[in-house]
Amino acid sequence: MSTQVLGLDGRLPTGQMRIEEMRMVGIVKRFPGVLANDHVDFDVRAGEIHALLGENGAGKTTLMRQLYGLYRPDAGKILINGVEQHFNSPQDAIRAGIGMIHQHFMLVPSLTVVENVALGLKSSRGILLDLDRVEKRVRELSEQYGLKVDPKAYVWQLAVGEQQRVEILKALYRGAALLILDEPTAVLTPQEVEDLFRTLRQMARDGHALIFISHKLHEVLAISDRVTVLRDGRVVGTRPTHETNKSELAQMMVGRPVILQYERPPAQLGEVRLAIENLVVGGDRGHDAVRNVSLEVHAGEIVGLAGVSGNGQRELAEALAGLRPVKSGRILLCGKDITHEPPGARIALGQSYIPEERLRDGTIKQFSVADNLILEDHHKPPFSRKIFLDFNAIREISERLVREYNVKTPSVDTPVKNLSGGNIQKLILARELSRRPKVLIASQPTRGVDIGATEYIHQRLLEQRQAGTAILLISEDLDEIRALSDRIAVIYEGEIVGIVDGPSATAEQLGLMMAGVREGGQHHLEKIRL
Amino acid sequence: MPQRSEIKRMLNQVFEAILPILAVPVALIIGALILLLLRANPGVAFTALVQGAVGSTFSVTQTLVKATPLLLVGLGITIAFRGGVINIGGEGQIIVGALSATALALSFSQWPGAILLPLCLLVGTLSGALWGAVPGVLKARLGVNEILSTIMMNAIALQLSNYLLRGPMIDPAEIEAGTRIAQSALLPRQAWLPRLVPQTLLHAGSILALVMAVLVYIFLWRTTIGYRIRAVGLNAQAARYAGIPVPVYQALAITLGGAFAGLAGAVEVMGVQRRMLEGLSGGYGFSGIVAALFGNLHPLGTIPASVLFGGLLVGADKMQRAVQVPSAFVDTLMGLIVLFVVSSRIWAVRRARRRETYE
Ligand SMILES: Nc1ncnc2c1ncn2[C@@H]1O[C@H](COP(=O)(O)OP(=O)(O)OP(=O)(O)O)[C@@H](O)[C@H]1O
Numbered sequence: 010m011s012t013q014v015l016g017l018d019g020r021l022p023t024g025q026m027r028i029e030e031m032r033m034v035g036i037v038k039r040f041p042g043v044l045a046n047d048h049v050d051f052d053v054r055a056g057e058i059h060a061l062l063g064e065n066g067a068g069k070t071t072l073m074r075q076l077y078g079l080y081r082p083d084a085g086k087i088l089i090n091g092v093e094q095h096f097n098s099p100q101d102a103i104r105a106g107i108g109m110i111h112q113h114f115m116l117v118p119s120l121t122v123v124e125n126v127a128l129g130l131k132s133s134r135g136i137l138l139d140l141d142r143v144e145k146r147v148r149e150l151s152e153q154y155g156l157k158v159d160p161k162a163y164v165w166q167l168a169v170g171e172q173q174r175v176e177i178l179k180a181l182y183r184g185a186a187l188l189i190l191d192e193p194t195a196v197l198t199p200q201e202v203e204d205l206f207r208t209l210r211q212m213a214r215d216g217h218a219l220i221f222i223s224h225k226l227h228e229v230l231a232i233s234d235r236v237t238v239l240r241d242g243r244v245v246g247t248r249p250t251h252e253t254n255k256s257e258l259a260q261m262m263v264g265r266p267v268i269l270q271y272e273r274p275p276a277q278l279g280e281v282r283l284a285i286e287n288l289v290v291g292g293d294r295g296h297d298a299v300r301n302v303s304l305e306v307h308a309g310e311i312v313g314l315a316g317v318s319g320n321g322q323r324e325l326a327e328a329l330a331g332l333r334p335v336k337s338g339r340i341l342l343c344g345k346d347i348t349h350e351p352p353g354a355r356i357a358l359g360q361s362y363i364p365e366e367r368l369r370d371g372t373i374k375q376f377s378v379a380d381n382l383i384l385e386d387h388h389k390p391p392f393s394r395k396i397f398l399d400f401n402a403i404r405e406i407s408e409r410l411v412r413e414y415n416v417k418t419p420s421v422d423t424p425v426k427n428l429s430g431g432n433i434q435k436l437i438l439a440r441e442l443s444r445r446p447k448v449l450i451a452s453q454p455t456r457g458v459d460i461g462a463t464e465y466i467h468q469r470l471l472e473q474r475q476a477g478t479a480i481l482l483i484s485e486d487l488d489e490i491r492a493l494s495d496r497i498a499v500i501y502e503g504e505i506v507g508i509v510d511g512p513s514a515t516a517e518q519l520g521l522m523m524a525g526v527r528e529g530g531q532h533h534l535e536k537i538r539l
Numbered sequence: 540m541p542q543r544s545e546i547k548r549m550l551n552q553v554f555e556a557i558l559p560i561l562a563v564p565v566a567l568i569i570g571a572l573i574l575l576l577l578r579a580n581p582g583v584a585f586t587a588l589v590q591g592a593v594g595s596t597f598s599v600t601q602t603l604v605k606a607t608p609l610l611l612v613g614l615g616i617t618i619a620f621r622g623g624v625i626n627i628g629g630e631g632q633i634i635v636g637a638l639s640a641t642a643l644a645l646s647f648s649q650w651p652g653a654i655l656l657p658l659c660l661l662v663g664t665l666s667g668a669l670w671g672a673v674p675g676v677l678k679a680r681l682g683v684n685e686i687l688s689t690i691m692m693n694a695i696a697l698q699l700s701n702y703l704l705r706g707p708m709i710d711p712a713e714i715e716a717g718t719r720i721a722q723s724a725l726l727p728r729q730a731w732l733p734r735l736v737p738q739t740l741l742h743a744g745s746i747l748a749l750v751m752a753v754l755v756y757i758f759l760w761r762t763t764i765g766y767r768i769r770a771v772g773l774n775a776q777a778a779r780y781a782g783i784p785v786p787v788y789q790a791l792a793i794t795l796g797g798a799f800a801g802l803a804g805a806v807e808v809m810g811v812q813r814r815m816l817e818g819l820s821g822g823y824g825f826s827g828i829v830a831a832l833f834g835n836l837h838p839l840g841t842i843p844a845s846v847l848f849g850g851l852l853v854g855a856d857k858m859q860r861a862v863q864v865p866s867a868f869v870d871t872l873m874g875l876i877v878l879f880v881v882s883s884r885i886w887a888v889r890r891a892r893r894r895e896t897y898e
């Protein structure tokens with residue numbers, strides 16, 4: 010491992026020239042109604058991991074998109090090894106040695122890993138693809154950086170974590186000396202995060218320059234050498250990581266102290282609102298993804314569904330929403346059998362749903378904020394009379410919701426695609442909670458959401474619990490599950506391995522159950538890490 | 540400094556907006572080169588084109604006459620496209636709309652105009668809707684691709700028309716005269732759409748089409764049904780999550796598309812030809828798609844787009860006669876315009892996206 014020769018000739022082990030120093034100076038980027046970057050200075054050096062922190066909408070992604078040639082800065086300079094660069098497209102940035110891992114992967118599912126890597130590359134054999142050579146190189150790179158993935162597998166067969174490794178391999182193959190990772194950990198399991206960190210450390214040791222974006226402070230503290238915090242498009246400060254701590258960073262981000270501790274009065278249990286009985290749901294690959302699950306959620310309680318990603322949570326949530334057929338078993342909503350009812354019927358009965366894929370499933374991104382806020386109830390008063398939409402009412406209510414839920418947007422007419430990820434989540438929350446739901450199913454409600462907003466969303470969920478809503482919280486974030494749930498059900502390979510009392514559950518106990526060890530059962534699996 | 544970037548952004552936006560319009564002269568220049576190759580004088584040709592389209596009162600009215608079915612079909616195409624479905628079945632829908640309006644008018648030729656005329660328009664519309672509903676339901680129920688099924692429906696309509704106009708619906712006068720031209724008898728007078736300008740073909744259907752454009756705008760942007768159609772067209776998955784029955788609205792979108800093409804057929808029969816004849820659909824089912832796209836899939840944008848293409852259709856006739864180029868050249872010119880407009884639009888969108896798109 011350590012025999013790796015450091016590139017004294019200025020080259021990385023991948024053969025690419027190192028980027029000794031990348032500097033962004035005085036970057037300004039404005040969008041209609043938003044100053045997304047306001048004279049931002051940012052730099053990263055070879056061998057360093059520089060974390061970029063900031064609330065949702067602080068301008069992190071915008072800054073990185075300029076570095077990757079996706080946007081042109083309104084003002085400011087980008088210098089690589091002291092030479093000013095003008096990127097007109099990502100191709101220019103890639104040529105300069107910059108790679109970017111977007112939060113939404115850009116792979117072609119019907120192609121193999123190797124084909125995806127080769128996509129859009131010049132081949133040594135002219136128009137014929139030289140896939141064998143690409144494959145050889147992919148194997149080398151994956152060996153070198155511990156990026157385990159089968160080069161011949163089709164991308165659709167891969168789990169999210171593996172797809173991300175393919176993205177990194179793709180960037181390395183194209184000769185990235187500087188790699189931007191925009192919220193790479195949001196979709197990863199804790200184990201996958203560790204694997205990723207090992208890869209990143211190795212890359213840094215080899216002389217790559219890395220930029221790492223995350224909302225999770227403990228990750229930033231664990232992986233980075235320096236941290237820069239953005240707020241409202243401006244740099245609040247840059248700190249060496251070993252000289253700072255969680256609370257200072259949180260304070261810098263939000264501008265006030267953040268406490269992720271909640272008042273949680275004892276649950277006032279009401280009647281059973283959501284009853285799941287012996288539910289079996291098929292998965293995408295022909296197997297049973299949900300196997301014989303039974304679960305009840307009462308009015309006024311939060312039931313957390315914990316589990317490592319890919320253990321049937323998504324399929325269960327989709328079945329509850331009415332989007333995935335049920336093979337056997339029943340779902341009762343407020344006492345009514347809705348097992349085979351379409352989504353509309355469930356919504357009409359008072360069920361709200363916060364989907365995991367918020368951009369794809371939760372919003373129509375070309376629609377305005379206001380139009381998205383009425384997605385479910387547009388056909389009812391006050392949003393419409395007979396078949397005519399009532400624009401005054403829609404505007405008035407939307408403006409109130411945007412204010413109430415702190416959605417950062419220039420106006421309610423702004424298309425949702427222009428909002429930052431966390432603000433889209435707040436918008437969905439505003440829509441779903443303002444309907445005063447009887448049952449709320451929340452899938453990963455704070456994924457990719459900044460700590461201020463996370464705190465806010467948690468408060469809202471607890472308020473909703475007080476108001477008597479039955480809440481099923483599906484989350485891979487154990488801290489979140491433990492902070493909010495009255496009871497915690499753990500799902501493993503499609504089965505509920507146990508239901509434990511929320512406040513008294515320990516991380517260790519839950520961790521074991523998430524690995525498939527039944528409650529009180531024997532320690533028959535190898536040790537697992539969290 | 541900030542102001543400068545605002546101005547630059549505005550200039551960029553203006554440029555991207557007029558790019559598709561700039562595409563027309565570019566296409567014309569290429570057309571001129573082709574004319575040179577054909578040893579025709581482009582100056583003479585284009586003068587004839589413009590004169591043919593807008594050179595006299597009569598030619599202006601002719602342009603509007605042609606624009607009318609384009610607009611009606613284009614409105615239907617707009618609704619379908621907004622709902623995320625592609626309706627290639629305009630031709631067939633026009634034909635059944637025209638056939639049924641004709642059949643009704645001829646069967647009840649004693650009825651007063653106040654009843655017969657609106658009824659004929661309505662029946663034409665409904666038949667077109669039916670012709671759209673079949674592919675719509677096939678798509679909703681069985682997932683049949685609407686492009687294929689609407690094309691099949693075109694073939695069915697065409698054969699139906701061939702049969703009816705040679706058999707049951709043929710003008711008795713044609714049999715007597717022994718000429719046997721495949722066309723129906725003249726409609727009763729009270730089923731004719733009134734002419735707006737004497738000595739021209741301009742008829743009340745043009746006003747109807749304009750009113751419809753406004754109604755479609757209101758429908759798509761002011762009503763809950765229009766909202767749903769647009770939601771389904773933009774993101775079917777999210778619409779499904781929100782409880783909107785996606786297949787129902789896709790079927791509805793294509794049915795409404797058919798309704799407008801059917802109306803176009805009825806209007807063409809009652810306003811221009813006053814009898815059903817072969818070739819009445821005149822390719823409007825396809826050129827209406829172009830007009831809709833050129834109008835940015837917006838009902839109001841489709842109005843000028845239809846007039847433009849109506850003018851091209853009329854002017855091209857005159858040009859062809861003036862410089863004696865093969866009629867294929869006119870199609871080529873149309874094709875060039877479409878090609879340039881569509882690709883310039885794609886280019887403009889890409890440009891805008893590169894400049895500031897998010898996600
Ligand atoms: N194409 C765009 N058009 C208009 N506004 C935009 C566009 N892209 C970003 N914005 C706005 O710029 C601001 C910064 O957005 P950006 O995506 O950079 O935030 P972020 O720090 O990455 O947030 P998050 O943590 O939620 O991903 C936001 O207010 C956002 O709404």
Ligand SMILES: [Mg+2]
Pocket residue numbers: 069070071191429430
């Ligand atoms: Mg971002």
